[in-house]
Structures are given as structure tokens and as C-alpha cells.
Amino acid sequence: MYRTAPHGFALRASPLEGGVTPREGQELPFVVIACFDPYVISTNISIQTKMVQTNGTNFLDSQSALEELKNYSCRDGLSATDLMDSKLHGGLTYNDFLVLPGFIDFPANAVSLESKFTKKIKLHAPFVSSPMDTVTETEMAVNMALLGGIGVIHHNCSVEDQAEMVRKVKKYENGFITDPVVLSPNHTVKDVRQIKENQGFSGIPITDTGKLHGKLVGIVSSRDIQFHGTDSTPLSEVMTKEVVTGKEGITLEEANQMLRQSKKGKLPVVDKDGNLRALLSRSDLMKNLHFPNASKDPETKQLLVSAAIGTRPDDRERLRKLVDAGLDVVILDSSQGNSVFQLEMVKWIKQEFKKLEVIAGNVVTREQAANLIAAGADGLRIGMGSGAACITQEVMACGRPQATAVFNVSQFAAKFGVPCIADGGISSIGDAVKALAMGASTAMMGRILAATSESPGQTVVRDGIRLKAYRGMGSLAAMDHRSSASADNAGLARYFSEGDKVRVAQGVSGLVAEKGSLREFLPYFIAGLQHSMQDIGVKSLDILRENVINGVIRFELRSSAALREGDVHGFYSYEKKLY
Ligand code: IMP
Numbered sequence: 001m002y003r004t005a006p007h008g009f010a011l012r013a014s015p016l017e018g019g020v021t022p023r024e025g026q027e028l029p030f031v032v033i034a035c036f037d038p039y040v041i042s043t044n045i046s047i048q049t050k051m052v053q054t055n056g057t058n059f060l061d062s063q064s065a066l067e068e069l070k071n072y073s074c075r076d077g078l079s080a081t082d083l084m085d086s087k088l089h090g091g092l093t094y095n096d097f098l099v100l101p102g103f104i105d106f107p108a109n110a111v112s113l114e115s116k117f118t119k120k121i122k123l124h125a126p127f128v129s130s131p132m133d134t135v136t137e138t139e140m141a142v143n144m145a146l147l148g149g150i151g152v153i154h155h156n157c158s159v160e161d162q163a164e165m166v167r168k169v170k171k172y173e174n175g176f177i178t179d180p181v182v183l184s185p186n187h188t189v190k191d192v193r194q195i196k197e198n199q200g201f202s203g204i205p206i207t208d209t210g211k212l213h214g215k216l217v218g219i220v221s222s223r224d225i226q227f228h229g230t231d232s233t234p235l236s237e238v239m240t241k242e243v244v245t246g247k248e249g250i251t252l253e254e255a256n257q258m259l260r261q262s263k264k265g266k267l268p269v270v271d272k273d274g275n276l277r278a279l280l281s282r283s284d285l286m287k288n289l290h291f292p293n294a295s296k297d298p299e300t301k302q303l304l305v306s307a308a309i310g311t312r313p314d315d316r317e318r319l320r321k322l323v324d325a326g327l328d329v330v331i332l333d334s335s336q337g338n339s340v341f342q343l344e345m346v347k348w349i350k351q352e353f354k355k356l357e358v359i360a361g362n363v364v365t366r367e368q369a370a371n372l373i374a375a376g377a378d379g380l381r382i383g384m385g386s387g388a389a390c391i392t393q394e395v396m397a398c399g400r401p402q403a404t405a406v407f408n409v410s411q412f413a414a415k416f417g418v419p420c421i422a423d424g425g426i427s428s429i430g431d432a433v434k435a436l437a438m439g440a441s442t443a444m445m446g447r448i449l450a451a452t453s454e455s456p457g458q459t460v461v462r463d464g465i466r467l468k469a470y471r472g473m474g475s476l477a478a479m480d481h482r483s484s485a486s487a488d489n490a491g492l493a494r495y496f497s498e499g500d501k502v503r504v505a506q507g508v509s510g511l512v513a514e515k516g517s518l519r520e521f522l523p524y525f526i527a528g529l530q531h532s533m534q535d536i537g538v539k540s541l542d543i544l545r546e547n548v549i550n551g552v553i554r555f556e557l558r559s560s561a562a563l564r565e566g567d568v569h570g571f572y573s574y575e576k577k578l579y
Helices: 062-069 138-146 159-171 189-199 222-226 252-262 282-288 313-324 340-352 366-375 392-396 402-414 429-437 476-480 490-495 518-536 541-549 560-566
Strands: 010-013 030-033 051-054 057-060 097-099 127-129 150-153 204-207 216-220 266-270 276-281 306-309 329-332 357-363 379-382 420-423 442-445 460-462 465-471 509-513 555-557
Touching: 057 062, 097 429, 127 138, 127 518, 138 150, 138 159, 138 518, 150 159, 150 329, 159 306, 159 313, 189 222, 189 460, 204 276, 216 266, 252 266, 306 313, 313 340, 329 340, 340 357, 340 366, 357 366, 357 420, 366 379, 366 402, 379 402, 402 420, 402 429, 420 429, 429 442, 429 518, 429 541, 476 490, 476 509, 518 541
Parallel strands: 127 150, 127 442, 150 306, 306 329, 329 357, 357 379, 379 420, 420 442
Antiparallel strands: 010 030, 051 057, 097 555, 204 216, 266 276, 460 465, 465 509
């Protein structure tokens, strides 16, 4: 039905134009249609149109529905290239478009989410936690890796502290809590009740110093304080002093066996002098036994961990210590990564640490990316101004709408086999799907992970709502942190140059509503992503990216009315519970 015409126009038979219904076997004239799509379904195909008559009206035979599709010059919806045509649509954010559904012939749990984090490292789940001091420290990094993603430890701290966090992740054994909440015998029943209320657990080991590494003198469980009316009673009066303990070096299996026999909820692990080294929780253990998708070094079986650094001379020393602690991937943390400092740092790292993978960024244009790729980056981080706590676009006038940035940079980087992280602005599973569809290999998240119990910092309760702090690394609060030693300040390193005297904030600080453990949140995100991929009709992220580029997966722009339609509407009141 098509003939190729000059200037990219397709020649098409007219039956569908103007509602004219053809007679069976009718010779059809050709008309020129003004649709040029590089992904035309087919050319030069002649379709036999079979007609049927119903109640005196001619219709195409339903059996020819699939054949009839070939009469269209392009698939329904827009190709990614057309969608991302900035001349027509400007820069797009995730909210500006939708992915059109495809064909389902597999269950959602058959969808593989395996994706590259760097040239050499693959993850089972394409999720990364941001290097921010309210997002990623040991606990977040351990749990992200256990669940198949990876955590990037922030550098708003001393070299020693950052290296210690890296070491703890590498030394982590499933199930052992290496920094449990500990109290002293002088703490009171009220303290335990508060911990239970804010953090949701009891079963607290008591040491003489009230700290980890102090001598274990007892344990307090909810049963110990359940019927104890007085808040002010010291724990020395209610704690259980006969404690079943495991000896340092105990394996998970042995510990599990002990917990089963003792019928206790917690097993403190002590060294030969009786000092508390770790804690094992029955409920954690049950969950921890199987993490088949954990991100591990195939040789050492240790969890994978990443950490961020700046590009100042001191950062070279910092990196040595992190590598000594077992670091797998370093991220050069800058809001504008296309700098001579970063190029030199990438080259130096590639020379100095042959096994270490280095991710450079942030970038939002092909030109920025090209420099870093040429310097030897094993991955790129994309995003400028899209983060939830970010005011860079407002203050610096620099940046790019995130979906457009991800599309342009990752399509370019893909030519060199360099995986990209879509960093910032992910506030739902749908955003992550769109980031991956635009070509990113992984999605980096800050705000939504800051809201989990594994992020650093205490939960506070206000008006009955559990809240946690979240702040941009370019916020004044983050930049003032340890400001006396500017080499240890990630905010300054990321957002400012040597010798800057006046600080200009590029981020805000505030509170986010807590949503429970990452152990529930990330599996929800992973399952949601699998369901979305099923709707799109692709069984793996590789196929997703491939089919976006070859034009099989299609998109639609959203008008502001479409945005409203896609949101809940028409209720007097409703509850939005996601998992
Ligand atoms: P979110 O997931 O939308 O919260 O975005 C997280 C990302 O925001 C981080 O990974 C950083 O790239 C970026 N970011 C962190 N702090 C700041 C800031 O202060 N200003 C601008 N961007 C920031």
C-alpha cells in the first residue's frame, strides 16, 4: 500500500481518509500524507482489503485487523525521538509524557530488571541511593545492596568516618546489626517506650557504658516493660540479666540455631571479654536468610558499595583510604561535572586504581558527557536541577528538564557502552520507568529513600506524623556542617570552587514523612517496575531500551488536562496507600 516518495513523505492509499469506505476489490488511489516517521511499519506492501457488510454498511473484515495496521505509516503514538524533539516540545520532565502499553504474554515476575551500574558492574535491581548525608550511610548502603541495588556513601564527613562506613558494608554479614541501639542500666523505662514509639522496636541490649562495645549487662524486651507503669524506673530494675549470647565469629546458621533453641527475639553477639559487638534479631534473620538478588562481588561474596568524593587535591588521599576499606565504585560528586578538575581526576583514578570503577558527572548535555567519556569514565550521572531539594535551576539558571537530559545523554553514552544513572526527580515507580525508558541504566533516589528507616537520623513525631530530615547537599545546613574543615564538606566540594567566600545555597532542607523500612519499600518499587514493564510488553530492561530506540515502544505527550485526568479525581475524600 506504500510507495516511497521523495523528501521522506509516504504515499498512502486513501480509504481511511475522510471516512470513505472502499468497495471490495476496489482500486484505490494513492494520496500523499504528511507523516514522516523513521520507524514506518513497512513500505511497498500491498494489502488485500476484504470487506463485509453488516446491516447494509460496509466494514473491513475483522480478520484483517492486523493486516490493516500496515496501512498506517507509523505505529500509534510518538517515537522517543519525536517525543524528545526539543524544537517542537521544549525540554520534558517525567510528568510530561506517558509510555503506551504493548502486548503481554508473560507474567510480571518473569521480568528481568538486571541492568548495568558501570561498564563492569551489573545490578539485579536498577536502583541507587544518593550520596547525601540524610540518605546514605552504612545501613542504607547495606540494605540497598542486599535488595539488589547499591548505596553511594556520602562524603559530608571525615575521611575516617567515610572509610569506616565503606568497611562496615564490606564486612557486613547478612543479619548482624553492627550498630544497634544500645542503652545503659541508668536509662529508664520511658527511654525504651520512646524508642519503641519512634523506631518501632524494643529488645534493646544494655551495656555498662550505654554504647556498643561496652560490657553487656542485660537486655530489655517489650515484655519487661509491658506492665511496668512507672516511666522513671531505671532499666537496671527491669532488664533481663541472664542473656543468651553468641560469641563473636558465630556464623549466621549457628546464630539462627541458637535463636531457635532459646526462643528469644534477639541474640546479642559479644567478644571474649563480654563486650557487645553486634545484635541479631529473629525477625531480621528470617528476612535475611535469603537475598538471592544481593549485589555482591562475585569473588569475595562481599556486598558492593560505592562512595562519593570531590575533585580537590585532598580527595585523592580520601580515595586511597576508601579503596583500602574495600570500595568498589567511586562517584565524582559535582553538580556540573564537565570541568578540568573532573577530567584530571578521572584520568588519575583510572591510572592509579586499575580495578576501581569511576562514575563522573553530573551532566545534562552530550557535550559534557563526551568530555568525561573520553577521559575514561565507567559511568555517568545525569541531572542538574531536578532533585527534590534542589534550587539550582532557579539560582544558577543552569540545568535541563530531566527526561530530556536523560534521553540525550544516555543515547549518546550508549554508543560507547557507558551506562548512565538518572539522578534526581524520581518520586514514583512511574518516574523510574520513564527514566529507564529514556535510556538510563539505573535511577538514583534521594528524597524517597530519606523517608525510610534505613536513612541516617532519628525519626521525629509531629502532630502524630513520623518525620525524617532531608536536605540538599547544597543547602546552607549541609554546607555549614563541619565547615571548619572544608575538605570534609561535601556540600562545599559539590557546589563551590576553591576560594569562594560567599555561599550561595543550591538546595533546601526540611522534613519528609517516614514510610517504614527499605526492606518493604524497595521490593514494592521492584515489583511495581516489573508490572509496568509487563504493561509495556517487555521482559527486560535491555529490551525496553532497545525497543525505545527502534521505535517499537511509543509515547504520548500529556496536556495539563491529561495530567489531571491521570490523577485521582472526583472524590470527596480518599486514602492513597501504595503498598
Ligand atoms: P531526589 O531523589 O529528587 O531527592 O534527588 C536526589 C539528587 O538531588 C541527588 O542525587 C543529587 O544529585 C541532587 N542534589 C542533592 N542535593 C542537592 C542540592 O542541594 N541542590 C541540588 N541538587 C541536589
